[in-house]
Amino acid sequence: MTSIRPIRTFRAIALASVLPLTLLLAPIDAAARDQIRIVGSSTVFPFSTTVAERFGRTTAFKTPIVESTGSGGGLKLFCAGPGDDTPDIANASRRIKRSEVELCARNGVRDIVEVRIGFDGIVVARSKVNPVLPLTRKQLFLALARRVPVAGGMVENPNRTWKEVDPGLPDREIEVLGPPPTSGTRDAFVELAMEGGAKQIPMLATLAKQDKKAFKTAAHAIREDGAYIEAGENDNLIVQKLEANPNAFGIFGFSFLNQNVDRIEASPIDGVEPTFENIAAGRYPISRSLYFYLKKSHVGRVPGLREYIAEFTSERAVGPDGYLADKGLIPLPEADRRTVRKAASALEPLHL
Amino acid sequence: MFLLAALSLAGMTVLAFHVGRRRALSKAGGRWGSLRSLPTQYGYFVALWTALPASIAALAWGTLGQRALPWAAENGLDARIPGLVLLLSTACAGLAWAAAKVEPSFPARESTERIIRILLFLSSGVAILTTIGIVLSLLFEALRFFALVSPVEFFTGLSWSPQTSLRSDQVGSSGAFGAVPVFTGTLLITLVAMSVSIPIGLLAAIYLGEYASPRVRSVVKPLLEILAGVPTVVYGFFAALSVAPMIRRFGESVGLDVSSESALAAGLVMGVMIIPFISSLSDDAIAAVPRAMRDGSLALGATRSETVKKVLLPAALPGIVGAILMAVSRAIGETMIVVMAAGLAARLTANPLSAVTTVTAQIVTLLIGDQEFDSAKTLAAFALGLTLLVLTLGINLIALETVRRFREQYE
């Protein structure tokens, strides 16, 4: 035991054990917040962070902190209360729910400002190895719905191959990698593609007129027998899995298609290709709006909030030639942009 | 500011140590013999009484006084100053009180040791506090979930499909919350992982312990341990992008229908991650078998492998079983690999070639999803977490009990 001197070691240990006690002091240091805090959707995250970074670099304000928590988790934090320890902004890939607004109000978060920032197209894509396969929403519905109409009744989806869905399609097994039920992307896909497809089937179309609820139950359920594979929220991973598995289709956001044009190719839906122009013009059927929500009460308390909104709604950010377009955000029509900009700068509260 | 506070407290503690020691010496008139304890022990006594109350005060201020921060900010005050003052004055008071107690007849060592004993005892209680904290932070939300979904459905339902609606104007699909497929998925992946890691880990441990030269051992063992340290995110990519396609191609070449996200891929990679847990812990267990056992067997003319199989492994069994159970709970708790490679489809199947999901993967996706935060969907995560906690507790109790029984038998 020559290399360790017990007594000295003991003193070192004694001193080391004082150290954690000093940690208790750390909260003393927590001063009032001087930077914007943003939480929410992972879909809005790339755009929100781009604006935040630019805002931080070109103004005297600190760069906002943006967290990727998912829309629901973000709104939960947002609605937790009006204090400085809650976020100022929540990003969402869907509109806020009435029940969420009510909950916010119960917690003292009253004046919420809604800002719509643009569109996100949802694409159905496949590896470039195969030729482009145009699809219709009806075909998507028949391939992915849990129950489909056969001979006047609804049965568990019997279609194993695309050919069974539509004789014009190739004789390949149906395999689609898509978002899980917890995802806003899935939600939008179901509402726009599946519901749209269902409406083209006469039997369901009549049902839609008679019993809206029953129709939606039929239209929104996605099959769970393995043809539709719930892959995680990581769209990059889906893209790479498509490369490894050329027969599978993937469902994900437009910006990932944009960055991987050398590897994957999107199917035109109802004859419309998911291009920047088509989505912006509203021609592509599966696209949704992206939002962020802001606490009016924090404006003036947290430095830079007003300026951040101004930057986010400015033409150089969300315009057709703006830097967010480079990142894959599809701009709103010009009139909408103007309305949004005006409402946002006036901090008009949300009315559902 | 924090640094200033920490440094001043540390400084005061060191100062208190010297004050206590000097004071004891001067009271004793330089004659150590008249002191009941060593001078340094008086030092420790005073130092303890300086640092301890001050830290408790700081904690109290940090958690309670912090709430005063916004108020202070609005009134143009720096709320940190009173905290610092509180800290230093408590420290001074403690120092003064303890220093006054320093007398040659004062049993400083006993006094200090009593405090240290209490501190050590409290440290051991942190584990219990943590468990209580975990249970509490899961329980309430889990109860809210069970108010929405009956526990009978949760524990016995064979269909997991949290497809409830995201918005009120939508209609949810099945919205089934039967957790059985989620747990069987976990079981399946764990089984695959174990069937990789147990043979490889155990054989590696045996080779390193019984055959490899010390040089090889000293290089290979730490290399193996790196496998356990690689972040699971990295493994997730490896599983999803390298292993899964490989299995799929292989499966297609022999005419099997393999899902592109298979339990097999996730399980194999998880198994690789777990190898070092098994190999390191079993290596220790085998090395702990007395040398005399090994020599006794060899001296009877047993070959090394016979010695290993017939003497060492049975003797090391409790340790190995413990290692395996620890690895099992690690596999059950693993999240990222599954999220990336096994998919999220909850299917009741025993086929490792199909996509399954696990409890942890569901917890993560439920918690960070886009759905509304007051739905059964989000709350389900807490119910799953609580069930998982109870489950691992059960495994551990069994493990401890098994190990104890084996020990009794062999000691």
Next chain:
Amino acid sequence: MTRSVEPSAPPTADPHEEEPNGARATTTVGEPRARVRAIGLNVFYGEKQALFGIDLAIPPNQVTALIGPSGCGKSTFLRCVNRMNDVIPTCRTTGRIELDGADLNSPSIDVVQLRAEVGMVFQRPNPFPKSIYDNVAYGPRIHGLAETRAELDDIVMGSLERAGLLKEVEDRLTEPGTSLSGGQQQRLCIARAIAVKPRVILMDEPCSALDPIATARIEELIDELRESYTIIMVTHSMQQAARISQRTAFFHLGRIIEEGETEQIFTDPHEERTQDYITGRFG
């Protein structure tokens, strides 16, 4: 290549090839019949030499006691006879050691077979964590000495009987070997060793961990076993050596100082150092 007797000689894969005294292997003619014979045996642990040119002949069916102060190389010598030194990676042997004329360090020697021929009993009893029966049956099982269960039973019972343990454990054969007392455990280990029917039994201070009563029983047993086995025993107890051995070798600093009939060594040693040791003046 005759340098190999020097401590600094490089380890050789095939030590007996460079055996400098190889010629003496043929000089066994005329000497008394020996079961184990060492000729110029050197053992090194790394750079350190533990045995220096040991020459020793051990006759069959006798108890040979190896005595000497701690660290003198007795146990090292013992472990050469069943090549247990192979377990130590740094250990290396030159010179010759024979069992019934067969060179034990020859590469053609199968260590596993050798150890079946040369049993060993250790300082501390080391029963396996198995039942009493399985402990004794271990050797016969691995060497395939019994074809049927009945044969195995015979071997086990016979060995326990010979080790004088059968009466004590007859009705508890399935209990773990570790449940026995120290002396019983040691006799179990002896039973385990003789179950393989070895020619030689090595004993490394077999009684040092036992109380006097258990020691007496073991000594009795050793004396009985002498009839059928050649026993080499390391001991620290002069009395024990005097009581039960027929021949004694005195080791000191890795060399044999003196070797011969026990009676002669203890009553009329030729060497002064032997005299000093057995009378307790050093050691």
Next chain:
Amino acid sequence: MSSAGASDLRATALTGRARRRLARRHRAEKRFRAYGFGAIAIALGILMLLFASIVIGGWGAFFRSEATLEIRFDAERIDPDGLRKPDVLATGDYGGLVRDALERLFPDVAGRRAKRALRRLMSRGAAYDLQKRVLDNPALIGQSASIPLPLSDEADLYVKGRISPDLPETERTLSDRQIAWLDALRERGRIHTGFNPGFFSSGDSREPELAGIGGALVGSLMTLFVALILCFPLGVAAAVYLEELAPETRWTRLVEVNINNLAAVPSVIFGVLGLAIFLGTFGLPRSAPLVGGLVLSLRTLPIIIIASRASLAAVPPSIRSAAMAIGASPIQVVAHHVVPNALPGILTGTIIGMAQALGETAPLLMIGMVAFVVDIPTGITDPATVLPVQIYLWADSPERAFVEKTAGAIIVLLAFLVSMNGTAVWLRQRFEKRT
């Protein structure tokens, strides 16, 4: 050499059956040995495969390409009113300077689209770089200088050879024209690829060519520091209490079961705990290394306690008896003799626990550390992120160039891990040599 016959021990006694049996046993032995070797070969092979694939993919992250441009610091664009006020200088149109310089290099480029395509060759960071230069030295205004400025992520990938010009134009993110411009710049010797110090020193960025792991690295170190100074003393104290002082009671058994159970609780649940207790009850700030460290210390505590107990138990009882016999109190025995002797083992366990904490992602998801943080944190209550989270975030970014950055960050993380494991090994070997 002895005769062949002499080498066979029981030449006459060994029957053919026994001989075959012996041969079979030796074959079994060889087989078993081969299995063991194979197991290690498989494990190490996978490790190598993993490392090789990461290093090949991520090596490029340590380099970046720059183009040297003739920048004219035009007062019109930066400081129209000529007052040299810093807040005016900060908002100047530095992107315009870069654009001007490019257009001077390629005067025949006309049309809005073409000019935009040309501008997109340069990183947005070029403007930030010029802004910093001017703020540091306002005298530059009105001057000209030739300055190396970063290329955009896609141009960088092309220069590094990761985008093939042979692909059809529609299948790559760079157009034929952009590639022609880059080739022209290269011919004129204006493009250099060199070590990218920014990768280690900068914080996160949405532009792959500007993004660095500096912030995450500092965040990781702070988080680990907090976790270490908490769980090391606590872990050792708990281990000492349980192993040395505590009587065998229900309480100690309860604690023991608890510790073993905590070691197995999924780490994501610790995140839930941190959210409820540290953020909810104690009101600590979100995304702070302080909270991350607290959560990770609870996660690592069981590992350290288990390792410390094992190494305390390995201290020979004779040392305790010896100290006890000269009249040391139990606490003194522990403090002066047992703990110092067990220290190497304790430290090894601590390092391994820390290495695991270093790689954790899931619990930090819950306490807000999965965040975009540009500023490098300066204290443990500043918002920060950690390396594995940075990897997780980059892996989810659409830009292709982040693939390389992700692998680069993984290399750094693995390097940390390997060096921590190395330290543990070194300690262990020192310890083994001593005893």
